[in-house]
Amino acid sequence: MSTRSLETEGLTKSFGGVHAVNGASVAFQDGKINALIGPNGSGKTTFFNCVTGMIRADSGRVSYRGDDVTGAAPHRIAAAGIGRSFQLCRVFPRMTVLDNMLVGVRPQGLLHRLRGGHNAGDIARARQLLGRVGIDHLERSEARDISYGQQKLLELAGVLMTDPETIMLDEPAGGVNPALIGRLGTLVRELNAEGRTFIIVEHNMEMVMSLSHHVVVFDRGAPIAEGDPATVQNDPRVLEAYLGV
Amino acid sequence: MRSASKAPDGTTGTSGTTFDRVLLGGKVLLLLAGLALVLAFPGLAPDAFILSVGVTIASYAALAVGWNFVGGFTGYISLGHAAYSGLGGYATALLIIDGGLNPWLALGVGALGVAVVAVPIGVASLRVRGASFVIVSIAMVLILLLVSQSWADVTGGSSGLRVPRPFSDDVLRPEQHERFFYLHVALVAVALLVWWAIDRSRFGIGLKAIREDEDKAQSLGVPTFKYKLVVFVISAFFTALAGGMYALWFGYLDPIFQFSILIGSYMVLMSLLGGIRSLFGPVVGAVIVGYSLEYFKNQYGDSQFHLVALGLMLGLVVLFMPDGVLPAIGQLVNRFRPTATSIREESAADLLARTTKTEPRQAEEVSR
Numbered sequence: 001m002s003t004r005s006l007e008t009e010g011l012t013k014s015f016g017g018v019h020a021v022n023g024a025s026v027a028f029q030d031g032k033i034n035a036l037i038g039p040n041g042s043g044k045t046t047f048f049n050c051v052t053g054m055i056r057a058d059s060g061r062v063s064y065r066g067d068d069v070t071g072a073a074p075h076r077i078a079a080a081g082i083g084r085s086f087q088l089c090r091v092f093p094r095m096t097v098l099d100n101m102l103v104g105v106r107p108q109g110l111l112h113r114l115r116g117g118h119n120a121g122d123i124a125r126a127r128q129l130l131g132r133v134g135i136d137h138l139e140r141s142e143a144r145d146i147s148y149g150q151q152k153l154l155e156l157a158g159v160l161m162t163d164p165e166t167i168m169l170d171e172p173a174g175g176v177n178p179a180l181i182g183r184l185g186t187l188v189r190e191l192n193a194e195g196r197t198f199i200i201v202e203h204n205m206e207m208v209m210s211l212s213h214h215v216v217v218f219d220r221g222a223p224i225a226e227g228d229p230a231t232v233q234n235d236p237r238v239l240e241a242y243l244g245v
Numbered sequence: 246m247r248s249a250s251k252a253p254d255g256t257t258g259t260s261g262t263t264f265d266r267v268l269l270g271g272k273v274l275l276l277l278a279g280l281a282l283v284l285a286f287p288g289l290a291p292d293a294f295i296l297s298v299g300v301t302i303a304s305y306a307a308l309a310v311g312w313n314f315v316g317g318f319t320g321y322i323s324l325g326h327a328a329y330s331g332l333g334g335y336a337t338a339l340l341i342i343d344g345g346l347n348p349w350l351a352l353g354v355g356a357l358g359v360a361v362v363a364v365p366i367g368v369a370s371l372r373v374r375g376a377s378f379v380i381v382s383i384a385m386v387l388i389l390l391l392v393s394q395s396w397a398d399v400t401g402g403s404s405g406l407r408v409p410r411p412f413s414d415d416v417l418r419p420e421q422h423e424r425f426f427y428l429h430v431a432l433v434a435v436a437l438l439v440w441w442a443i444d445r446s447r448f449g450i451g452l453k454a455i456r457e458d459e460d461k462a463q464s465l466g467v468p469t470f471k472y473k474l475v476v477f478v479i480s481a482f483f484t485a486l487a488g489g490m491y492a493l494w495f496g497y498l499d500p501i502f503q504f505s506i507l508i509g510s511y512m513v514l515m516s517l518l519g520g521i522r523s524l525f526g527p528v529v530g531a532v533i534v535g536y537s538l539e540y541f542k543n544q545y546g547d548s549q550f551h552l553v554a555l556g557l558m559l560g561l562v563v564l565f566m567p568d569g570v571l572p573a574i575g576q577l578v579n580r581f582r583p584t585a586t587s588i589r590e591e592s593a594a595d596l597l598a599r600t601t602k603t604e605p606r607q608a609e610e611v612s613r
Contacts, residue, residue, distance in 0.1 A: 054460060078466035086464075092457035094522070103454040104465045107447050114442075117450040162466050 004066055005030035005197050006051065006082070006166060011060035012221075013043075013050050020046040021057070022221030028214070030065075033188060033198040035208045035229075038218030039242055044201045045087055047218070048170055052084050053077045064166070079106070083164030085155050087171050087201075093144035097135065100143050100154055101126035104161030129157045133187065149180045156187065166197040173204040185211055209233065217241065264582055283430055287423040296422040302535035303429035304491045305515060309527035310436040311484035312512035315477050317440075317521040318449065320456035321371070324509045325382035326484050328366075328389050331503035332359045333485025334492035335393065335400060338408040348411035348493055356485040363481030367474045374459065383506060390504035405499040408492045425494040432490055433528065436483045441524055443476070452476055484512075511538075514555075518562050520569025529570055 006028045013021040021043045028034040036044050050057040053074040062070045064080055072080070092100050105122050107113040130136040133153040138146055143154060152172065159167060172188075173181045185207060192198055202208050208215065208229070215232040217225040219241040225232055232238055290296040312326045336355030340346045346354065370381040393400045400406055412421060443449045454462035455469050463469045492498055502508070511534065512527075519530030537558060541551030566573040 052464060054464070073468075073470075074460070074463040075466050075468045078464060084464055086461065090458055090461045092454050092461065094457055095453060099450055099453070102447070102450050103462060103467065105447055105450075106466050113448040113451075114446050116445050117447045118445065122447075158465065 005034075005064070006199065007063050008047075008051065009061040009063075011047065011050055011062065012058045013046055013055065014058055019221050021050060023060070024218075024222045026216055026223050026226075028197070028199050028216070030197055031192075031195060032213040033192050033200065033211055035212035035215045036199060036201045036218060037203070037205075037208055037215060042218040042241075043221035044218050045170060046221075048084065048168060048201060051077075052082060052168065078162055078164070081165040082168060083159035083162050083166070084168040085152075085159055085170055085172065087174070089148065089152050089155050089175075091143040091151050091154050091158070094142055096139065097130065097141055097143055097146065097154055098123065098126055098139040100158055101130060101139075101161050104158050106162060126157075126161060129160050130154075132160075133157045134183070149176045152176055152180070152184070156184070160191075164196070166199065167191070168199045168201075170201045171203065172200060173202055173207050181207060262583070268578065287426050293419040293422060296419060296426065298536075298539045300422050300426045300429060300494060301539065302532055303426055303433065304487065304494070305511065305535040306528045306531035307429055307432045307436065307487035307490065308484060308508070308512050309515040309519075309531045310433055310440065311480055311482075311487050313516045313521055313527045314436075314440060314443075314480035314483060315473075316480075316513065316516055317526070318443065318452035318456060318476050319473050320521075321374070321378050321473070321477075322513060323382040323480075324379050324506060324513060325384070325386035326480070326512050327504055327506065327508040328382075328386040329359055329363065329481040329484040330488030330491070330508065331386070331389060331393070331498075331500075332362065333488030334408075334498050334503055335406070336485070337489035337492050338406055338498055339399065341409050342406075348409070352486065352489040352493065355489050356482050359485035360478050360482040363478045364474070367477040367481075371470065371473045371477060382509075386504050386506060386509060390500055393500040393504060400500065401498075403500065405497055408496050408498060410496055411493050421494070425490070429487075429490055429494075432483075432486055436486075437524060437528070439479070439483070443479075444524065448472065448475075514559055518559065518569055520571035520573075523569065523571040523575075526569050526571050533570070 004027070007026065009025050011021050011024045011026075012019070024043070024047060026047075036047070038044055046055070049055045051062050053069075053072050053076065056071055060070070061068060064077075064082060067080070069077060069080055092103065095103075099117075102117050102122055105117075107115070127136055127139065130139060133156055135146070135150050135153050135157070138150060138154075143151060146154065156169075156172070169188075172184050176184070181204065188198055188200070188211060198212075200208070200212065212229055215226060215229050216223050217232055217235070217238045219237075224237050224241060225235045227235075286299050287296060290299060308326070308330055311329075312323065315321055315323060333356055336358050337348070337351045340351035340355055341348055344351065366385060370378060370385070373381060394403055396402070397404075410421070412424065416424070443452070451462065451467040451469075451472050454465070454467055455472060459469055488503070515530035515534045516527040517530070518533060519528065520526030523529075534555065537555060538551060541554040545551050545554070562570070
């Protein structure tokens with residue numbers, strides 16, 4: 001069996017009386033494109049935020065590659081090798097595209113941190129990644145001045161700058177045009193072929209079904225079904241959850 | 246022609262156009278002119294009063310630059326930075342009076358002490374963001390005001406504390422002003438140098454990311470709390486140095502003025518007015534606000550009207566230059582940039598370069 005990727009055990013998070021995540025035990029497959037789907041309000045984003053340390057779970061365990069990372073701060077999760085994007089896309093609006101990229105440089109120790117941010121090595125890597133997503137011509141623009149689609153690409157490139165083994169994307173196809181969805185899909189496939197694991201929250205079923213190897217379906221804060229796309233698609237529990245019967 | 250605005254591939258420089266070079270030259274000239282003016286000021290000042298106004302403005306500048314380490318980099322607005330200038334002043338004075346230290350040594354040791362004190366304050370207050378942080382910072386300065394007023398044995402209480410002068414008595418008043426003017430300017434210069442060094446470092450990029458979106462920065466691996474704490478302590482250190490320097494110059498400390506929210510607000514207003522994202526923003530703000538304050542005080546005498554006038558002026562700036570004076574000027578200049586575009590505009594040559602996979606440099610030659 002391959003090495004273990006991200007796993008949760010009985011993860012629970014409530015807001016007041018709402019059990020956003022309710023005893024979720026999920027195991028994602030290493031080296032694969034995993035999808036996390038479910039109706040609105042089924043707790044996908046809260047689950048994401050608990051896993052990446054943005055919010056603290058009430059109970060349960062999160063482990064990554066066998067290490068317990070429950071309750072670890074977001075920068076520790078990032079250091080462990082998990083990069084993430086945000087729902088509705090978050091970039092640093094008043095920083096240039098290039099500086100947005102340089103935030104992801106991970107310095108080791110004091111001297112590294114005091115080194116000039118605009119050194120040739122960091123810039124070359126940033127430009128290479130910007131070129132890869134196709135926005136290298138914008139490096140001097142402020143991030144707030146580029147289009148929403150370009151910001152999405154910048155966010156992905158920024159995550160890649162941290163060189164994560166696992167990339168969690170929260171609705172990558174939300175609010176972007178079909179051409180760009182295609183481009184994102186190609187990028188995800190290429191990056192996956194290089195050995196990066198993906199965990200994607202997405203509502204665009206076409207994208208999910210064509211892209212992913214493994215699908216986990218959430219409803220009311222816990223997984224109700226999982227398997228390959230074809231199996232999940234025909235699962236009566238999934239249909240029920242989506243149609244609300 | 247479009248492609249001329251792009252940095253040619255293969256070079257690492259980010260500024261390549263003639264416009265950028267002219268701009269840089271203009272900035273350097275302006276900087277040198279400003280520096281010359283500052284250094285010549287004591288010679289140009291017609292009397293001791295104007296000279297003392299200059300020292301006051303230099304002191305404001307030192308405070309504002311100290312404030313801007315935390316305000317400018319992280320976007321955390323501290324209204325209570327008078328806590329650190331006040332503590333710096335009292336620490337310097339008490340180290341001289343009770344500790345028998347050399348005044349300049351007392352200044353340095355005092356500021357280091359304040360930096361140490363700032364660590365637990367930072368640990369406690371940097372956990373909250375936005376308005377909550379502002380309130381916590383105000384609470385700090387109010388606590389210190391009460392303590393320094395009540396603890397009269399040490400601080401002299403409401404009757405104040407006389408600070409021994411570092412220069413002997415045969416140095417006359419104007420001469421004192423002149424020396425302290427240069428000392429304050431030197432302090433501002435050192436603080437600006439450190440700010441500049443942080444600004445261009447990886448540490449600085451992480452800090453600016455915190456200012457823009459703290460959660461996002463942390464998700465990209467920036468240890469946000471540690472970064473904030475370090476820059477907060479640096480800020481407290483330089484603010485304390487400014488406070489101590491002021492104490493040595495003014496020679497008298499009164500809790501009401503040392504630990505006043507007004508002083509903290511001045512630091513914020515000066516920095517915002519000049520532009521907190523710019524290196525020289527707080528200095529420009531200090532010159533404008535400091536000069537206006539003295540001018541309005543002179544015009545309206547003992548009344549509080551100078552505060553009203555200052556408020557009006559700041560209202561106008563916020564309305565018309567919300568980012569501050571320097572960024573507003575920067576935007577104005579940028580309008581003249583030949584090709585300021587964020588959309589890829591493909592010339593035939595670019596297209597040719599992409600489709601035939603020729604070197605971009607060749608394509609540029611084609612377009613010329």
